[in-house]
Amino acid sequence: MTWNVLIPPSQLSPKCLLLRKAIMVRLLEDFTNRKASEQHGYYVAVNQLKTIAKGKVRVLTGDTLFPVTFTCITQKPMKGEVMIGYVSKVLRHGVFLRSGPAGTIFLSDKVMSEYKYVGGENPMFMSEHYSKLVKGAAVRFKVMGLRWMEDDRRFLLLATLAGDFLGPI
């Protein structure tokens, strides 16, 4: 399951002397560029602009700092959370899943003890009950662990199917 969160104030500081509209544009740009943070997760969308406080001029460079308060939607995957995702790639030792903005989720074959790798033109994992994990299939999984990659600004998630009611839907 994915849950998206609305967060109360956050502060940004765009540089240079800008008008209100330009400040907003800059805010959206920064928001887009930042993509995600360890604390808040993936930044999905800006919701509402609350206030733009008075600007402070930075003496040396001549830039002006405007503290902007706004609400936004973010998504942060959590350890122990049950989410739905779909299979993006099937490999010999596991499967790569995608779930919302979280693009890199690895499900190792060690945690899918019932499923065996079936290679060929259309590789997949199949269990004895004939349920299949094919590319594009929807899967319910539990997040076993996650890691924040500072360089790429994204989360790497480790998934597991070990649990009741998990697996392909």
Add this chain to the structure above:
Amino acid sequence: MSGEEEENAAELKIGEEFLKAKCLMNCEVAIILEHKYEQIQQHASDSDPSSQVSQVFEKSLQYVKRFSRYKNPDAVRQVRETLSRYGLAEFELCTLGNLCPDTSGEAIALVPTLTSGGRFPEGEQGNDKIDKMLNDLSLIKKFE
């Protein structure tokens, strides 16, 4: 990374910032993001033709559209109202709304904290209560 060790969704420890914030279900997010997308398309045509939505936004929109169970905004509102009658935490409410379990066993497996806090005591009584809640949800889906 140090914050991660303490956080555990299975135990409802989700970090201070998120406790203050409001949780949204996939269907609610779908409605919001679609609306925003339309707005951006409109603005893009008159002021800045090169403005595009971010990748995160696109992926999120795709995902919530695919996995939102209820398409109708009224149905979504009803789902939230129904679930809030049972004294659930925001996070639990959203998990149930998103995953739509069919049985009480499934619900407890997916949201282990349901049985804590005395709202749904373990055993017959608790299970019946959960079943009733899930029934109410499926009714909304039928009459969407």
